Amino acid sequence: MFTKALTTLKERLSPHLALSNSRLETMCLLIMGMVNARTVNLSHLACEFPSGAKVESTYRRLQRFFQHVDLGPDWAAPLLVKMIGPVSSWHLCLDRTNWKIGQRDINFLVLALVTRRHRIPLMWSVLGRAGNSNTAQRIALMERYLSVFGVSTIKFLLADREFIGVQWLDYLHKNNVPFIIRIKANQIVTTQDGQTKNLSSLLRTCRGKRDFSARFGGPKSGEATLFTFSAKRIKGGELLIVVSNRPPHHALTTYKKRWAIESLFGDTKTRGFNLEDTRLTIAKKLDLLLGLVALAVAWASKTAAKLIGAGKMKRKKHGYFAKSFFRIGFDQIRKLLRSDPTAAVSPWLQIPAKISRVV
Secondary structure, eight states, X not given: OHXXXXXXXXXXXXXXXXXXXXXXXXXXHHHHHHHHHTOOOXXXXXXXXXXXXXXXXXXXXXXXXXXXXXOOTTSSHHHHHHHHOOOSOEEEEEEEEEEEEXXXXXXXXXXXXXXXXXXXXXXXXXXXXXXXXXXXXXXXXXXXXXXXXXXXXXXXXXXXXXXXXXXXXXXXXXXXXXXXXXXXXXXXXXXXXXXXXXXXXXXXXXXSOEEEEEEESSTTOTTSOOEEEEEEEOGGGOEEEEEESSOSTTHHHHHGGGHHHHHHHHXXXXXXXXXXXXXXXXXXXXXXXHHHHHHHHHHHHHHHHHHHTTSOOOBOTTSSBSSOHHHHHHHHHHHHHHHOHHHHTGGGGGSOSSXXXXX
């Protein structure tokens, strides 16, 4: 039965990936092994392979896979969209996740697809250093996205206070990318009536929700783009301020969806694949690894959608879900891989056996 499941994965991925039969088999076994072992550490995954080879030989096979396989940028994105099924547009969330391996900083800039139920890493860049991304890196990532999917697929791009800057926001506006991005309260703006203040001073009397339009910068910002702002006070009296290039009616409500990418990072780490267990530090290898993890996340998400169907997820008395959408699918896959592997890999049938358009 396990062999039949492996064959199904290979059949679905083969037309879309330029890999030899051996490399493709290794990839499929890696994805299934990540789910079974709940880790991306190669030494642990080497024990998951159902073969008569020594663990040391299997470990070397996995090392060679990451050493020699190069599928190019964004190879996983079309497969991820095909697996979750027909969706014409979605929210995009932009954020970073980082950790250390010894003295080496691992730092990913991630663009995640978010729908009502799915949250999946779609495209990413390995920054190669600690700290925030710069404007050029963000623009390069968005250019890659737009070249594959187009701007019509974006409901809103959501990001936190780290992802600000006039040049970056102007780029999004000029390319007609709808966005809602949180900004810092010390930002200087000039309102339509000519007031030039930082946002904390402008909103010092704000108690409920407030919407207004302004330009970034001081009195000489007359030619700058006019953006819409929404603000309210949250717990502790802190100001939550977002900027958008669209009408502000539901900006604050929509911005709440940004938390999905924080949950996604938890899925790839402590709740699922323990991504920080990896010992890989080379950018090319890390890029390939996150592609495999993204496919496994989409697999779990699609499994949960199939299991729950049109039903509702159970909530506890405090109002939170008993299990996250990801964990429902993830646990179901692990169960089926032991009892019914053919059913476990059924979500992969969403990927067509022949190459077709992404959207």
